[in-house]
Amino acid sequence: MFELSSEHCTGCGACMNICPQNAIQMQANKEGFYYPVIGKDCVGCGLCQRVCPVCASSSESCAAVPACYAAQAKDENLRAESSSGGVFSLLAQYVFERGGYVCGVKMTAPDEASHVLLKDEKELKALRGSKYVQSKTGLVFREIKKLLDAGTAVLFSGTPCQVAGLKSFLQKSYDNLLTVDLVCHGAPSPLALKKYVEEHGCREIINFRDKSQSWKHQNISYGSNRFSYDEDDYMRAFLSDLSTRKSCSSCPFARLPREGDFTLGDFWGIGKYNKNLDDDKGTSLVLLNTPKAEKIFKTLPLKLKKSVPFKIAVKGNATLQKSYPAHINREVFFEVLQKYSLHQALSTGLDISKNVAVLNFWSTLNYGAILTAYALQEVIKRNGFRPYHVYYVKSWAREKYSESFSRRFAEKYLQLTSYVETVRDFKKLNDFFNTFIVGSDQVFNLEYMAKDMEKYLLGFVRPEKRKIALAASFGDIKPELMKINQKLMQICFDRFQALSVREKQGESVFKQWFGLKATAVFDPVFALDKKTWRKPAADSKKDFPKRFIAAYVLDDNPEFEALLQKQAQKYRAEIVRIGGSFEVEDWLKAFDKACFVVTDSFHGVCFSLIFEKNFICIGNKSRGLERFCSLFVALGLDKKLIALSDYAQAKTIAPDYRRIKSKISEQALKTESFLLKALQTSVEPTKSGETSAMRKLLKKEEIKNKLCYIFRRLCSKICFGQKRKYHKSMAKAFKAAGKNCRKLRKFLK
Numbered sequence: 001m002f003e004l005s006s007e008h009c010t011g012c013g014a015c016m017n018i019c020p021q022n023a024i025q026m027q028a029n030k031e032g033f034y035y036p037v038i039g040k041d042c043v044g045c046g047l048c049q050r051v052c053p054v055c056a057s058s059s060e061s062c063a064a065v066p067a068c069y070a071a072q073a074k075d076e077n078l079r080a081e082s083s084s085g086g087v088f089s090l091l092a093q094y095v096f097e098r099g100g101y102v103c104g105v106k107m108t109a110p111d112e113a114s115h116v117l118l119k120d121e122k123e124l125k126a127l128r129g130s131k132y133v134q135s136k137t138g139l140v141f142r143e144i145k146k147l148l149d150a151g152t153a154v155l156f157s158g159t160p161c162q163v164a165g166l167k168s169f170l171q172k173s174y175d176n177l178l179t180v181d182l183v184c185h186g187a188p189s190p191l192a193l194k195k196y197v198e199e200h201g202c203r204e205i206i207n208f209r210d211k212s213q214s215w216k217h218q219n220i221s222y223g224s225n226r227f228s229y230d231e232d233d234y235m236r237a238f239l240s241d242l243s244t245r246k247s248c249s250s251c252p253f254a255r256l257p258r259e260g261d262f263t264l265g266d267f268w269g270i271g272k273y274n275k276n277l278d279d280d281k282g283t284s285l286v287l288l289n290t291p292k293a294e295k296i297f298k299t300l301p302l303k304l305k306k307s308v309p310f311k312i313a314v315k316g317n318a319t320l321q322k323s324y325p326a327h328i329n330r331e332v333f334f335e336v337l338q339k340y341s342l343h344q345a346l347s348t349g350l351d352i353s354k355n356v357a358v359l360n361f362w363s364t365l366n367y368g369a370i371l372t373a374y375a376l377q378e379v380i381k382r383n384g385f386r387p388y389h390v391y392y393v394k395s396w397a398r399e400k401y402s403e404s405f406s407r408r409f410a411e412k413y414l415q416l417t418s419y420v421e422t423v424r425d426f427k428k429l430n431d432f433f434n435t436f437i438v439g440s441d442q443v444f445n446l447e448y449m450a451k452d453m454e455k456y457l458l459g460f461v462r463p464e465k466r467k468i469a470l471a472a473s474f475g476d477i478k479p480e481l482m483k484i485n486q487k488l489m490q491i492c493f494d495r496f497q498a499l500s501v502r503e504k505q506g507e508s509v510f511k512q513w514f515g516l517k518a519t520a521v522f523d524p525v526f527a528l529d530k531k532t533w534r535k536p537a538a539d540s541k542k543d544f545p546k547r548f549i550a551a552y553v554l555d556d557n558p559e560f561e562a563l564l565q566k567q568a569q570k571y572r573a574e575i576v577r578i579g580g581s582f583e584v585e586d587w588l589k590a591f592d593k594a595c596f597v598v599t600d601s602f603h604g605v606c607f608s609l610i611f612e613k614n615f616i617c618i619g620n621k622s623r624g625l626e627r628f629c630s631l632f633v634a635l636g637l638d639k640k641l642i643a644l645s646d647y648a649q650a651k652t653i654a655p656d657y658r659r660i661k662s663k664i665s666e667q668a669l670k671t672e673s674f675l676l677k678a679l680q681t682s683v684e685p686t687k688s689g690e691t692s693a694m695r696k697l698l699k700k701e702e703i704k705n706k707l708c709y710i711f712r713r714l715c716s717k718i719c720f721g722q723k724r725k726y727h728k729s730m731a732k733a734f735k736a737a738g739k740n741c742r743k744l745r746k747f748l749k
């Protein structure tokens, strides 16, 4: 049976209107938004899915880049009662004059807005003005269809998703239908309005756009009460994107081409473009998306009608091209709203002091990376903070990883920010977080950071925010690369409040290269015990043989194969190769259920220890040996047990788990206390000039790197053999370091 996810369903009601069995009801969910619920009368005809505008868009007939105008109605009373320049009412009058009907939104109760169909212009006043709550469309699409089929003209106005819903429901175009979509940054929750009305004891109809004092600095009012947007809980929740519908943060209609013949909005920023176009009484933004709209617009009684470049409209209303991400604490806001007052929900929602942004490699195709991210999230949570993993996927990996096991696991178990991509997106994170953690994993590996150095070194984070490196690793250190990037890294590391590394070697890297003190802590995966890891493992549906050896091998070779066969004979067990097609839950279950493990992966070793398995560890030199050695030393295991070359001689590691377990808990506790202390560190108030001084330094570095690049290029031309190769690679590294300086300066702007 058709069911659109709550993340995507806009609540337009097209499915309910089309259902020949009347099997669909729109019901409020716990956030107060209406969603279709299919009842037992459904006969499975599939019509509801076919008309869903989210599944099939309907805007082909609209212009890709429409004509754009700033407009004001001639009638000043009408303009005063409207939200912007009053163009909607002029269009309604145009249709009424031709014997048509107008469908728009009216407050049908102090806490309820609904779409209604009007025949009489006298009632038009009730449709004027934006009602900042999601409206009920009810069965109005069916009524409209009847009128259209009878040849009556109809004007329909609504949010773009509602216009798309109507057009999709109608399944054909009508000459006698005129549609208006609003510039829409989101529809607020009916539950939030209900609470507001109850808490204010408000019996009158609310005017959400009281512009009696000013269009740009508006109020919300009812009866004799008037509040500025800044002091009103309801408007604050709406404008900070806490109370809007889930689908609004990934709105498929926040783009060109538009859904309606006309698009209407407030022409925010028009005064900056031309102050004569802004008298602070309201200027409409009008997009003419179809020839029909162009024709009608010419006939409207307007005081102001000025063609303006479309890019000016986008400047004031970004939602014309891209949806607004929801506030990071949206879920928290609704959790509190269900139980307590709107005021409490708003205060909790706006409180970002406990929000922690975590940046690491969770999205790569790597079981260790995603499980480290999960473990860190759980540890932060149990200490009373709100962790969110930064939803960043490197550009080259976007398509490759879109259907990956890590993505599926993350969507199920990780709390993620909205998708970040640009410098602006990264900087915007500062509005929602007071603390930023980078780690765990090889987040400081120069080759992995590559072009993203400014991100992983937290260059985008404002000085007054807390910056923590948690169990970060440099991986395999290449001194030449370190030298080239040293200054750049120094500038960034100096801004951190707490530095911890995963390997002992990291402590000395910080000391020798940057003169900074870092603490070696354990990988966060050890902070969760076997019992806790079994929870996600329990979601695995994979069947395993009764007795098997788990082989988790990153870099396979024939020697490894021989070793596996030998162990399989020894243990009289089947071999199960884990990885690749395994879901993360299957991967965990494999470690839990195996009788023995063979692995060349660092996290393979970690999970063998967590699930108390005997195992063989092949030291993986190409991926970095230091982390294996560091872990073995910390747990008192013999480093010599790590097989380095002769796999045939590889020794079984059979730790005394009673002893190891207490060592692991001791180390895990150390990691957790480091984290807790770091999360509570106070951050010095912004040092004025800090960023501009850093920008100057980076500029200097950039010039130096450029010169070095030119020098190495020259050398690579005049040298031969190995030397030429060496100079070429150095030139490449200097060039990249110069680019990183430039990018970091951009971040610091």
Ligand SMILES: Cc1cc2nc3c(=O)[nH]c(=O)nc-3n(C[C@H](O)[C@H](O)[C@H](O)COP(=O)(O)OP(=O)(O)OC[C@H]3O[C@@H](n4cnc5c(N)ncnc54)[C@H](O)[C@@H]3O)c2cc1C
Pocket (backbone or CB within 6 Å): 081, 082, 083, 084, 085, 086, 087, 088, 089, 103, 104, 105, 106, 113, 127, 128, 129, 130, 131, 132, 133, 134, 135, 157, 158, 159, 182, 183, 184, 185, 186, 187, 188, 264, 265, 266, 267, 268, 284, 285, 317, 319
């Ligand atoms: C939820 C919402 C969010 C909006 N966000 C933006 C924005 O980010 N930027 C921007 O420039 N403009 C936004 N608008 C549009 C803007 O507020 C005005 O509605 C628009 O400029 C038209 O104004 P007007 O002066 O021509 O006519 P008005 O008389 O103000 O016209 C109001 C029109 O809006 C319709 N309407 C009112 N409430 C609702 C509702 N809840 N759902 C659907 N239709 C409704 C009425 O039916 C009527 O057609 C939003 C409107 C709504 C309802």
Ligand code: SF4
Pocket (backbone or CB within 6 Å): 002, 018, 019, 020, 021, 022, 023, 024, 038, 041, 042, 043, 044, 045, 046, 047, 048, 049
């Ligand atoms: S499948 Fe057909 S009958 Fe069932 S809910 Fe959808 S439209 Fe109605």
Ligand code: SF4
Pocket (backbone or CB within 6 Å): 004, 008, 009, 010, 011, 012, 013, 014, 015, 016, 035, 036, 051, 052, 053, 054, 165
């Ligand atoms: S038709 Fe509209 S209400 Fe129905 S599922 Fe699709 S988006 Fe949701």
Ligand code: SF4
Pocket (backbone or CB within 6 Å): 010, 159, 160, 161, 162, 184, 185, 186, 187, 245, 247, 248, 249, 251, 252, 253, 254
């Ligand atoms: S933002 Fe998109 S989904 Fe949300 S109400 Fe507006 S048009 Fe509909």
